[in-house]
Amino acid sequence: GESVGLHLPTLSVQEGDNSIINCAYSNSASDYFIWYKQESGKGPQFIIDIRSNMDKRQGQRVTVLLNKTVKHLSLQIAATQPGDSAVYFCAENSMGNQFYFGTGTSLTVIP
């Protein structure tokens, strides 16, 4: 089956610095990817998505990059703030409405 994983389980950054969270996927047929943020005690919250026909997509302070050649995507958070502290995980969508999720990276922002 598909596997979606993260290179780093934890990440600590200084407030104001940029954060980069990585994700690897194994199913080359996946055509849609989503990044989620999950705060302690809450449900996953949609951040940004990207389709496989794109390499880059920008949102408010966040950018997702997709490298289909090496089956890798990343989430970049600009000017990281304490409120960004959370677990971030990626999801891939293939075969219609089946989704596969990574285990997540815990981001800690140091004031």
Added chain:
Amino acid sequence: DAGITQSPRHKVTETGTPVTLRCHQTENHRYMYWYRQDPGHGLRLIHYSYGVKDTDKGEVSDGYSVSRSKTEDFLLTLESATSSQTSVYFCATVRLGSGNTIYFGEGSWLTVV
């Protein structure tokens, strides 16, 4: 906000008792899912539904059953709770569009003692 409400949000139950978790959505989405989230495993699919009375098993369905008698409600039942079912349970719906975006409820924390 995907209009998903889960109940109960927290529950402690004894081994061997039946437990039902309820998911209610207000946006008339066709697809609904139940996931469990455990440390080191990420989100794992228990059951899903493509419509009223149309359900199917996910990767960790043993010990769970579901029902969907109305579009807005998707129930997850643990027929006889075990300690291995202590987990956080998330209901989700899919918003169809250029990408099928999945949205989650706030979770139900279940402890089986």
